[in-house]
Amino acid sequence: MNRLTTNGMEAQLGLIHVFPTLTFPNHYAIVTGLYPAYHGIVNNYFLDPNNSTGEAFNMKSYDPKWWLGEPLWETVVNHGLKAATYFWPGSEVNKGGWTCLQFFCKVYNGSVPFEERVDTVLNYFDLPSDETPSFMTLYFGEPDHQGHKVGPDDPPITRAVERDLAPWIEIPKDWIQSYSPLLSIRPPPSYSAKDVVTKMNEGLKSGKVQNEQYLKVYLKEELPDRLHYSASDRIPPIIGLIDEAFKVERRAQK
Numbered sequence: 001m002n003r004l005t006t007n008g009m010e011a012q013l014g015l016i017h018v019f020p021t022l023t024f025p026n027h028y029a030i031v032t033g034l035y036p037a038y039h040g041i042v043n044n045y046f047l048d049p050n051n052s053t054g055e056a057f058n059m060k061s062y063d064p065k066w067w068l069g070e071p072l073w074e075t076v077v078n079h080g081l082k083a084a085t086y087f088w089p090g091s092e093v094n095k096g097g098w099t100c101l102q103f104f105c106k107v108y109n110g111s112v113p114f115e116e117r118v119d120t121v122l123n124y125f126d127l128p129s130d131e132t133p134s135f136m137t138l139y140f141g142e143p144d145h146q147g148h149k150v151g152p153d154d155p156p157i158t159r160a161v162e163r164d165l166a167p168w169i170e171i172p173k174d175w176i177q178s179y180s181p182l183l184s185i186r187p188p189p190s191y192s193a194k195d196v197v198t199k200m201n202e203g204l205k206s207g208k209v210q211n212e213q214y215l216k217v218y219l220k221e222e223l224p225d226r227l228h229y230s231a232s233d234r235i236p237p238i239i240g241l242i243d244e245a246f247k248v249e250r251r252a253q254k
Helices: 001-006 022-033 072-078 113-124 144-150 161-169 193-207
Strands: 083-086 135-138 177-180 182-185 217-218 238-243
Touching: 022 072, 072 083, 072 135, 083 113, 135 144, 193 217, 193 238
Parallel strands: 083 135
Antiparallel strands: 177 182, 182 238, 217 238
16 A cells, blocks of 8 residues: 555645535546536435436446446546446446446445455456556445544534425425435425525524524525536535534424
8 A cells, every 4th residue: 555655646735625525426537537517416315307307316326327437447438448436426326438347347335345445446456457447446334434424523413404494494305305414395386496596595584483693595606606506407406504513403293
């Protein structure tokens, strides 16, 4: 590993994430060089309003229709070279010249120990030079998994914003597509997204919603430009941004 670092490159100050800070949008951005609005994976779970079947994307969706752009492993094999991927999001998708060959492309299995994953990739370097992959990726889920639960600094978690917001602005549960790290809302076509945002913001300013100061609601086209999160129909029209150290949770129903 020291040799890899010495002879390669690393992000010494940390990798700058894309928005939203979720596993699939960010990992696929790394290998395509595209923001989620352009590579298609706008969340870990989402609906495409242009998909007449009503099918939703999830982290086991391998149909190439979801995965836009060209990931690096596809570029590599298109140039006649070998690539190896180990559990990297999107690598199991047969797309372009990439067919996820068994030896160099592992089907995700969360029970595989991290040590085994690392050893497998390092062993690729011991192959004869004409068999060694020119490009390799490796994914394992920690500390990412725990970070999504409590945040990097593990602050005391406030009472969930949505819990107090819903009684005042009555957001139907089936409108909400994701809760954290952003609140994604897609009203039915018969409802005006602009009107819904106006009513939500009126509710937040009413003083009747606890923790209202930690949630800001936008039409997606009015989000800050730096987020690059509007140029896709897959992105719901209403986005709620939650302040740092807070998250939105769904209350369990009996």
